[in-house]
Structures are given as structure tokens and as C-alpha cells.
Amino acid sequence: MRPFYHEISLKSYPSAMLPSNTFFIIIVVIVITLAKEAQPVYAQRYDYPTANLSTRWVNNAALLQHSVSYSDGSAVRAILLRSPKTFYGPSFAAGFYCAAPCNAFLFAVFIVYTNSGGGITMTTTGIPQVVWSANRDQPVRENATLELTYNGNLVFRDAGGSLIWSSSSSGQSVAGMEITDMGNLVLFDQRNSTVWQSFDHPTDTLLPGQSLMAGMKLRANTSTTNLTENQVYMTVQPDGLFAYLESTPPQLYYSYSVHTNISRKDPTKVTFTNESLSIFVQSTQSSNISLPPAKSTQYMRLEFDGHLRLYEWSNTEAKWTVVSDVIKVFPDNCAFPTVCGKYGICTGGQCTCPLQSSSSLNYFKPVDERKANLGCAPLTPISCQQVQSHQLLTLTDVSYFDDSHIITNATNRDDCKQACLKNCSCNAVMFRYGQNDSDGTCFSVSEVFSLQSIQPETLHYNSSAYLKVQLSPSAPASTTNKTKTILGATISAILIILVLIVTVVTLYVQRKKNQEIDEEIDIELLPGMPVRFTYEKLRECTEDFSKKLGEGGFGSVFEGKIEEERVAVKRLESAKQGKKEFLAEVETIGSIEHINLVRLIGFCAEKSHRLLVYEYMPRGSLDRWIYYRHNNAPLDWRTRCRIIMDIAKGLCYLHEECRRKIAHLDIKPQNILLDEKFNAKLADFGLSKLIDRDQSKVVTVMRGTPGYLAPEWLTSQITEKVDIYSFGVVLMEIISGRKNIDISQPEESVQLINLLRVKAQTNQLTDIIDKHSDEMVSHHQDEVIEMMKLAMWCLQNDSSRRPSMSTVVKVLEGAMTVENCLDYSFVNANSVISAGDNPSIYSAPPSASILSGPR
Template sequence: MRLDFDGHLRIYQHSDTTGLRVIVDLITEDLGDCQYPLKCGEYGVCKADQYCSCPEGEDGVQYFQTDHGCSRITPLSCEPSLHHLLEVKNATYFNTIDSDAAYPGIKDMDMCKQACLQNCSCGGAFFRYENNVSDGYCFMPSKILSIREGHIPNYNFTSATFIKVQINFVAPSLSSGDGANIAAIVVGASIVPLITFCLVVVTILATLRRTSTVEEGEDYTIDQVPGMPVKFLYEDLRVATEDFKERVGSGGFGSVFKGLLADGTRIAVKRLDRIEQGMREFLAEVKTIGSLHHFNLVRLIGFCAEKSNRLLVFEYMCNGSLDNWIFYGCQRHCLDWETRKRIILDIAKGLAYLHEECRHRIVHLDIKPQNILLDENFNAKVSDFGLSELIGRDESQVFTTMRGTPGYLAPEWSQPKVTVKVDIYSFGIVLLEIVTGRRNVDCTREESNSQMLRVLQKKAEEERLIEIVENLEEMKDHGEVVRMIRIGAWCLQDDPTRRPPMSVVVKVLEGVMEVDSNIIYKFIHAMTSTSPSDDKVCTEPEASVLSNPR
């Protein structure tokens, strides 16, 4: 049996005379050739005769163009009013790829469609049901590959397929029979400037009045649709936290409290104390974070925005932040090697989603152990999007001011333009901290041994990388540990272009790809002298605006 380059899983028979011969093509035998996810590329529709086409609107309206699959002629914006769901008739999507695509809380087809329209990251929705259209299953994959025309063999459910497209506004043309209306149009055109002037004046006055009202305490709202953050009343969160009784975390922008909702759901409530952004900007950020759905990102359940009260409600992560579990010598309980490997992969998957799978690239800008939270099974989830920046798909960098935590900042932060590679650098530091069990800067050690990058550089020159690891006797496979250290060093290359994308890091961690063989173990930060008197480096990293929703 062999998984071939084209994605087909085939069983072969070998003989000395004929060599390898295909006995059966397993998936094709049962489901047909159109069931392969890459048969027609992204958004491509595979027909029964294996012909590929792109989804079309009514009357043949074209929303897609052929481009190694199908790509939208007009890219999607993030404004729900400009979106339309194009139904692909008699089509199914056999979701075996994206395990995070299911939305179990959505049972109704209309709710599924609305959730997709309001979610910036959603490119399409797929709804399945057996007998009742109000009791089915909603799927919104992060990446939509080939769509199959017709039903999937051996399955008895009904499937509805909806692809999100941008509404194109086309001005109606004037036909030859409309000459009698030209005079009326000319007369009307002379009145237009006056009407326009009046509308502008009214709009300005209404805006000024609305602004004044907001300053007095009026709240903006977020449309309540499935999959988006829920708006809580302040009183409900006060009761859920028993008047903010049990604090489980704190930072420069506020504190985190443990809470329990009326339905028994455990929550972490972040009460923001230092707010510099306005209400509209706060709600826009909530909407952006709420549209992110990935197993390895801490889920934002809801928010509260009543007058001066700003609170964020996250899923509760009972094992707290990663820094409580990985450093040897300062904690009673440390994680075993297998758990550490799994956590590293979890973090990589969360960042790969932010960098490459969202509609906008999201640069986190503050990756550190304090912002990696652990659930009851020690699954790792990235938290704290308070410092994040959005980068358009057609852009590669963003202008921003320096932010983040000393010790995890990439060398290029000296420049005003940064890319997702700053997160990859921070990930490399966190990876090495997890593997070695030591902090990247530890002022309790001798100066020559206080900076992890300096030690790494020295051990690399001596070809003794393994010696950077604390409690080495607990590591059974030293070769595996060295490989992990090399992955971390790859992410720390001074030249950002030499750092691998997070999707490549995930594949290397999973063993699908190999580590770069040309890693440079010369680090700018390792050249910097660090003394115990350097408070900026030696103090405990401070959490930022949405940090530590434990």
C-alpha cells in the first residue's frame, strides 16, 4: 500500500516480470475520483465526468476565475453588508481535512449561513442534515478545496453548499427605448446638487449628535450571530465572578478573574483597567478576535462594554500559563518530554493559523510562555492578541512601533517595518526554553551562563548542542532533542528571510520535512552584554492588554 504523490492511496502487487502493478485505488473505488481534495483545486467544482469548473451565480454571473483551481475575481472585504452567499446546487463537501471546521452549537441552516456572513475568516459554509433542516451540522472550513457535484456514495445525509462572494454593483444601462425619460433625468440632475448639500448637512449634524451621545455613555453593539462573541451584562459577570473575588492573573492593563456562568461553564474574565482606545476600536478588536476559530487559540467567548466597563470573557484554562510548568529548579512539577514536544507542536499550529490561514495575516507580536495557556489535558493554546497587527494578504509587512517582551524580541525590531517573522523568532526562543528547561535570560546564574543564546552559540561551536539542556538524564532520545534544538536555532536566524514559515515548522515537527542543514549559530542578541543590573531584561516579563486569560 502506498500514498502516491497525487494523493491516491493505492495497493500494489509486485512481480519479478511486471514490477509494481496497481491492484486497487482505495478511495476512488469507494467514493470516486472527485472525492480527492485537490482534484479541482481551491473552490473548484468536480463534476461526475471529472470535469472541473468554478462556482457561478444566477444567470451565469462570474464570481471566480480559473487559477490552479478557482480564485475570486473580487477579493472579500470584511464588511458583511457587501457579502453574498452563492449556493452551489447539488454539491457536497466531504470534510476530512479541517477538524476545527465543525460548529456544534449551530443546528439551523439559516444560522449557519449568517454565522459565515459575519465571520471574516469564513470563505464558505456547508450544512448537512438528515430529515430536519433545523437539526443539522454546520461546517466552515478554514480552507475550501474541491467541491463535489452530486451526493457522496454510501451516505444518506442532505448537504447544502454556500460559497461567500463579494457583491459587485453594476450600474444599469440606458436602453434605446428610454429616450422619453431623458428630459426627466436632466431636470432631476439639476436638483441633485441641492439635495446632496442638504444630505451632507444633515449627516454632519447627526454624526456630531451621535458622537456627543457616545461620550455620555451610549454603547455600540456587535451583531449577535452564532460563532461571534456574546455581549454580557456587567452585572452578570459580577455575579459569575462573585464580585471579582478570585484573581488568577494580572498585567499592565488589568486583572483576570475566575468565574462560573449560570449554565456551569467555567470562564476567565479579563477586566481592563487602562484603556486608551475608544469604544468603536475596542469592539472592532473584539470582533476580529472573536472571528478566530482554532483549537490552539484561546477562545474569546464574549465581552462587556457598558460605559467605562470593558471586560473580555475567555474559555477557562485550568492549568494556567506555560511558564509555570517548563523551568527546572524553580517548580515542583515539570512536564515530561512527550508533553513538551506536543506543546511545541500546538503552539506552531496556532501561529501557522494566524500567519497563513486567516483572511488577514495576524502578527501576534508577544509570543512568550506567559501567553501560552494549558487546558486540563495540557493542550497548548496561544492567548493575548492585545498587541497584534493585521497584515493584508497582498502585503508582507506592517509599520509599527516596538512592542512585546524583552528577551523575545527579534533583531529587526530596530526597524519600523516588521513581518510575521518576528513571531517566528519569539517562537524559537519559547521552543528552546521548553526543550532546555531554562529561561532565555536568567540573572540568577553566572554572567557567562545567564544568556541562553550565548550558551547555545558556544555549544554549537563545540558541537555539543545537547549540553544546553537541563536535567538531560530525563531525555531518552538525545538525537531527537538535538533535532528540536536545531529547529529552534533555525527560527532564530538573524536574517528574517532565513527563518522558516510556521507551516514549514509544523511539517518539520511532524517529521514530514527535514531541518535546514545550513543553520547559522551566530546570534546578534548573543553578542549583547547582559549584566544582573539590567532591570529591563532580568525582571519578570509583564503581561499586556489581553494577556493571561486563565
């Protein structure tokens, strides 16, 4: 590059006219000027890697100087740029990015190519690569704003002013923002210490020097052009690196386990370094996955097809190239879980839809006839309301990537098939066997992704798939004929039954009368019972059931007065129990007594009447105070904390201090009652289950309320830990001041637990705090966030990772802290039931939604 020189003339200034020292000064100025301007331009750095507080950027090409468009239709608008030491090549930048056709923007960190040809250092060479983004699921429009506020919070808002994302670093002594040489977006304090960094919140990419800590996830994009989250994710667990497809439960497709005897005091982490992906346990490298040595800038991306690929910039080709497929466990692409979309079968790299073995019947169609890799869809969607029309489609010599969900009590083909037909959440089963198909392994599949054709002689085992399909109303002729035959036989049977019906009814009535006489005798013999009242006595004390307090799934509750004590009388209007079963339940509930359990005073079991008499709770149920249905003032934070502690102590007593464990199974705000001083007590044990101390799990039909059901309800094998999950939901409702399922909210916020997952992953938990309570944000924000973390611990999908209630009590008392490595992919059992509200004995309508009757 040619240097620049200045020519300065002194002819117009005769020496006699100059002061004595002026000539010397002029000479010095000339020398300095020449020294400065003789420097070539390439010696200057045109990067701008830092920003100060109170800086605001508007997403507008006319307002941002450093904007570049690319040949693929994408564009970037950089606000920070860290150019390499060579002044040209791949550089890290932070700013606004849009993919083609460039009508929606992300705030992102991206890699761009730069040179030293002028003030705008970015060039159109190569295509920008996004390595981190703040709002991948909420892109914004033109004129969105990003602001590094005076109090150190990085805030991203859409053009209309709505909050999209925040670093939640307000008040943490932030001094500025920087994009580092490693591509890490950092907020730093006065001592140059990191306050917040993008490396702690990975999206789909790892950069050299970046670590994936235990509990963190890489989550793939939906496609190369759609940057929203996919179902594919990779995470670090205490024993290694694992990749899943998100479903209920998650499906494992890759694992890299580390076997070590070291006591794990420090969490496991995986670090991307030059030539390896290293796994560290107890701060010591335990294993590593070898990678090609870096010749230029590299990054590693988890992609929508399940591959983890290593990319490197090629100076010769001026583009990014794949230098390694890091996941090498699969012999070919057919084994990857999404290679043929959902239900697609991969054979030699080709995708087809399933066909019944030895049959021409069709139950599936391609999603797109021209793109077989997009998968297949059932011709008739599977409905849990029409289980009688479910059938299994048999596919031989087919395998599936996830074999972790074993049905232990199904070791032969028929048992395996029946296990799936009996469980509506099962969409397929795989049966793997050797020479004898009566002794094999059955795997359950809740959501069917790509299957793979196999050759049994090369794998030394056989594998068949059975896909659940829904028969349409126009079923095949053979099915229709079979239905007609069954219908004819049924009609004949009904005619025979009609002949006997009069006799049966007569015998039943007589037997019922005798049974009632016998049961009346049994009442007096049951020990430890609460007070027994006559129906007439309770009708009188409630003034003929005139003062209704509320209604629930099994009846209504009325205010009454027995002598001088106010009581709440619950009249069970839809109870299906016999008298003996009802009395046995009353005996169980009446035998437990705790300050945080509503006391059962008495009962009535007279002919068809079933009534329970409880102590009266003047402030009613918790839901009326946290949902603001009565325009009440918000509860202060200390009252909320006390209510949470009372609930925890009540559950702790049921789970750990009774002779037999009692699982309540219907923990929700409507079943938590408050006395005059807002002390909380658990009520309504109509769905409770007794568990022996030596039982690890119990099998029971699904019961409870939609929105509060733990994911293990889908297996029908539960423990008392389902109450802890429900406690976590209630805890979030108390903190947020809203219902768990609220259809009045925007679509993305209808389900509180889904919203919690998103806010936890984006570190925006403050957005969920009850907007009615100023003090929770202004004075108790840290305490509220810690309480949210306790709720998230209780909401872990794996019930074994949830704390016991005694541990919860210790955390609330300050004797313990919340576990650090939490899984944020919360789910519940709503996938097989409809969401609804279920008011309890002190709640107003709408009507209840109870899934089963009492025990």
C-alpha cells in the same frame, strides 16, 4: 652522529663448558644487538601522534614530559606531536598552551619547531603558533584535565572539575585520537573513519587542505596577546566569501562573490590549497584567490585588524613571516574597519578623534592618549532615555567601509539626518552624493568603527558623515541660550492655555457623554460578535472579582462561572483604546476559532469598563511548568513535543489560514495556556497586528516582551516572521527548562540565546538540555538536539531565512528536515530595551513590561 657498539667477552666461558648450540645462539644475539644499536639516533621518530581511549592528561609541567617555554613568555605542554618526515622543522602538536605571562591555558593545536636531538623533540626555536583552540573564551588554570573517555568523548575540565569544553562525541564508536600531518585533530573509529575533527570547528586560522564550509566562520582574536573572540569574522555564504564586523545588524567590510547559474544542491565551500584559496559551488571550483606557492609550512589567519594574512615558516630567519595579505581590495590600511578603533578617523595612516567641521567643539576623547589607534569614546554616552538631547556631528569628506544598510526613503541630506535622529539604534549616517546633494544615498550605521578621510576629486563623489552625539547637561552657551528662549515661549503659551482650560474641559465632558450614547447604539450593529455581558453580570459570576488567577500588562484575570461553565475573565485596567477600537478588536479575535487558540466567549464594553471572557484553562500558563516555580515534576519529552506542536499549529493558523494574516507579536510561555491534558493554546491577542496578504512588511511601533523580540523590531518594519523568532526562543525555554533571561545564572549564561550561540559554535548543545529531566539526555538526546536545530532555524537574524510556520509543522511531523547551513550569530532587539519579565493572565507577579498598548 656517532653510532654505538657493544663489546661482549666470551673469555670466561671455555668452549668445553658450552652446550653444542649455545655458541651459535650467542653469535646470533651479538649480531642482532650490534645491528640494533649501531643505528644512529636521528633515524628514530620521537613523535607521539595518537592516543587511546581512557587516557587522561593533567595540565602540569611536572606531570607532562614534553613541556617547553619560549622567549616571549609563552609555553606549550604537548600531549600529541606529529613531527615532519625530515625530523626537524615546524611540527603540529596538540596540548596545553599559554600566552605570556602564562597564567591561563588553552587546549589547542599549535605549530612548534622540532629537531632530532633527543627524546624531547620540541625546541625553543621560533614562537608557537596556535591554529585551533577549544576554549579561547574560557581559559583554564594549572592542573586542568583533558580526558579521552572510554566512550569516546574528549572532555576538558578546569582544575575545580567544572566542564569547559567537550567534543560531544560520546557513544559514536571512537577508537582513538590523532594529530594528522595537516594539523587536524581527529577522533577516529575502528575503521579509521573520522568521527570528529577540529577542521570542522575553525577558530581564526585555516591550514592547507582545510575547508571553510557554508555557515562556518573564522573569528579573529581580540589582539595578538588576547586570544578571546573579536567582533571581526569571515564566513562562507552561498554566493561567496564575506567578512563582517559583528554588530546589530552585522557590517560588511569585504566580499568575494561568485556568480554562477549552477543549481546549488551542495553548499558552497572555500578550501585553502597550495597557491590558492579556492571557492567551490556544486563541488566544482568556481573561482579562486591566488596565493604565493608554499616553500615551507603555511597557515592563514584572520586577524583583529580585519586582515586575512598568509604566514610561512622561514628556515633562514627561523621565524614566521607574512608572505601575502590575502584581502587586497583596499588601496591602503586606512580602509580597514578597525584600523583606528571605534569613532577614529584615519588620514594618511594617522588616527584622530572626530571634530565638528568648522568648529572647536569637542564631543569625543581618545581611549588612550598614547595609542591613537585604539579609537575614541563619546564624552557623554548616548542615551535612548534622553533623545531630546541628541545632535548630529557633521564631518565632511569622510567615508565608511559598510555601505550595505541603505535608508531607501532618504535621498537628500536633511531626510538622511532626520532618519537617524528618529531611530535610537542609529548611531551615525553616511550621505554620499555627486554634484547635487539633493539626490544621494543614505547609509545607516548602528555601531561606528573606523572612518576614513577621502579626497572627493579622486573618487568622483562626495561623502559626509553625521555622528550622533549626546549633549551634556553643561551644553555650549549657544545651546543654553536657545533653551532659555524656548522655555520662555513655552511658559507664555502655558499661561494662554490656562485661560482656555475650563472651557475645554467643559466641552470635552459634554462630548464624551454624547459619544458614549452613540457608541452604545453601535454595539448592537456590529456583526459576528461574541456574547456581550453586562459589567454587573461579570462581577457577579466572578464573586466580585475575588478569585484572581494572575495579572499582566493590561490588567488582571479572575476565575468565574457562567451557568455551569468555568471561565477566565480578564479585566483591562490600563487599556487606552476607545470603545469603537476595542469592539473592532473583539470582533476580529472573536471571528477566529482553532483548537490551539484560546476561545473568546464574550466581552463587556460598558462606560469605562473593558472585560474579556475566555474559556478556562485548568493547568494555567506554560511558564509555571517549565520554570519550576511550584516545584512541579518535569514534563516528559513527549508532552513537551506535543506542546511544541500545538503552539506551531496555532501560529500556522494565524499566519496562513485566516483571511488576513494575524501576527500575534507577544509569543512567550506566559501567553501559552494548557488544558487538563496539557494541550496548548495561544492566548492574549492584545498586541496582535493584522497584515494584508499583499503586504510584504508592515510598519508598527515596537511591542512585545524583552527577550522574545526579533532583531528586525529595531527597524519598525516587521512581518509575521517575528512570531517565528519568538517561537524559537520559547522552544529553547521548553528544552532547557529555564527563562530566556535569568539573572540568577552566571553572567555568561544570563541570556539563553547568547548561551545557545556559544554552545552551537562549540558543539556542546547537550549542556543546555533541562537538567531536571534525565530521560531527555539518556533516551531522547538525538531528538532534543534536532529540536534545538529547529529552534536555531527559527532564530536566524535574517527573517527571510526563517521557516514559515507550515514548514515548522512539517518538520515536527517528520515530513521535512531542518536546513543545514544555519547562522549561529543570533541577536535580538534587547539592545534598546531593558530585560524584564512579563507575566500574563495566568502568571504570578512580577509586574509586566509591555512596550506599547493594544492596536
